[in-house]
Amino acid sequence: MTPVGGLELLPGCALHRVAARDxxxxxxxxxxxxxxxxxxxxxxxxxxxxxxxxxPTGLPTPVPSAIPHTDAVHVLHSGLAVATLEEPVAFGRMGGTGEELDAQVVVLLCITRPDEQVGALQLVLARLGDAAPVQAVVDHADPSTFGEVVRAWLSGQGSAS
Structure with missing residues (x-):
């Protein structure tokens, strides 16, 4: 299978069990x-x-998540950065409801062509909607193999256990 929307994990951008204040x-x-x-x-x-x-980009997916992004002018290479968290981090819920949710996984979209954004967003949502593989990424304990696990998950290659 191909990576999400043709987007792959950006080298050096798999962040394992980040301890973030907010x-x-x-x-x-x-x-x-x-x-x-x-x-x-x-x-x-x-x-x-x-x-x-x-x-806000927080999503009530089976494993609460967020999909932040920015304008293409700030990006040099299209791809994804992925972080799992030591402790969930509050994100405002997408759609401006004012609600917050505690994200456990965050996928940062880095897109160089604005016309690719909607398709990439839809495909990331599809990956985040499959609870077992996402939970396996969140639960993965070995930081030395985390990037490989994230790449397998993004390409749809089964569970990331």
Missing amino acids: REHLLTLMGTAVVENGHGHPSLVEALLERERRF
């Missing part, structure tokens, strides 16, 4: 990983934080 801290860590690994402009981090403040 969503801003988590998004700063994820955005910094994208930038430091050469996949985004330095402006990506602040743009990501600002967009999340205006347009």
Whole structure:
């Protein structure tokens, strides 16, 4: 199977069991990983934080999640960054309801072409909707193999146990 929407895990952007104080801290860590690994402009981090403040991305998927993203102008290489969390982090629920949910997995969309965003979002949602493989990613204990597990999950290759 192919990766999500043709998007693969960006090298250096699989963050295993992150200890984040809050969503801003988590998004700063994820955005910094994208930038430091050469996949985004330095402006990506602040743009990501600002967009999340205006347009929350928390989702009530079987394993609560969030799909933050920013405008293509801040991205150098299309792909995904994925973080699991030591403790869930509160994200505003998508759709501006004012509700928050405790995300356990966060998938950062990095898209260079705006016309790819909707399709990529739909495919990430499909992966997040399959509870057992997502839970296996969240529960994966070995940081040395975490990137491989995330790549397998994103490509739809069964459970990530």
